[in-house]
Amino acid sequence: MSNLHYPQFCALARAAEIIGERWTLLIIRELLLGPKRFGDLLDHLDGMSPTLLTTRLTALIESNMVRRTALPPPVNAQVYELTETGREIQPAIRELIRWGGRFLFPPVLGDTFEPDWVLLGLDAIAKRSPAPEIRVGLVVTYGKKSAGFTVAGSDSGTTIQKGLTDCRGTLEAPFDAVLQIIGKSVSLQDAIDTKRVSVSGAMSPVRKLPLLFDLADRRRTNPHTQIDERKRT
Structure with a gap:
């Protein structure tokens, strides 16, 4: 599970414990676009280490937000995808994007974009x-x-x-x-x-x-x- 804990009996605090760690929301962004291999996630999360990505994915799996699955032949690759619980966060992500759009410009030097x-x-x-x-x-x-x-x-x-x-x-x-x-x-x-x-x-x-x-x-x-x-x- 996540190491983040707020000692409060509050649904928002529980949600923040799951998605409030650094990089976690961006991992969810990638998986909302479809299942991803570990290497694909790493490529799109520029600046994140493989160790930290493993830690964050493990926490999301333990929270039933993400699962590992294998693609059928001839691909035979392991991918990560959102569970039904994980996909239910999309409306909240949509509103965060709408709110965050006002801070999008100007781009910051060195930012990556996909x-x-x-x-x-x-x-x-x-x-x-x-x-x-x-x-x-x-x-x-x-x-x-x-x-x-x-x-x-x-x-x-x-x-x-x-x-x-x-x-x-x-x-x-x-x-x-x-x-x-x-x-x-x-x-x-x-x-x-x-x-x-x-x-x-x-x-x-x-x-x-x-x-x-x-x-x-x-x-x-x-x-x-x-x-x-x-x-x-």
Whole structure:
């Protein structure tokens, strides 16, 4: 179990004992994106030692948050994945991401970034109310790395899935440009004209991408969610 203990009979204290250790929330972030091998986790947790990762995973397993399982042949690899109890933390993670977004910019020198993380970030600002029934491809780039997603609207809201599936139009851009477009602080045409983004396929569904998120609405009511253009990278 975790070495962290608060001598209080309080559900929040118990939750903090499980997820409050350094790196634990980021391990959960990785596993919310899917099962991971030990080496994959280590690659995406830059600065964490193998010994500490083992300690944190052991504590999460003992708390029934994570389990070890083996992938079937021909892979034959051991991976870590969230249990049902572990997956139930996702709504709380979503709200933490929404809250933490106001502190995201400017990037800190030396920070690492994985385009795969964008899935959870977009899910945190996705519409939970009826949205236009469109499918938009989104390719988030970072140096030589990239990750593709399908953003789909429906009567039940917006969903984001990894991979490009049946998308009439696709936006390719770095993450900060994506946030500016869906937050309506920069128009799609201006971003194209300055060569910060590119669009393939039909333009009309890509223009509707901001309608699949609530970021623009949140910015109108909370100025702290704005991205400072002067500090943008």
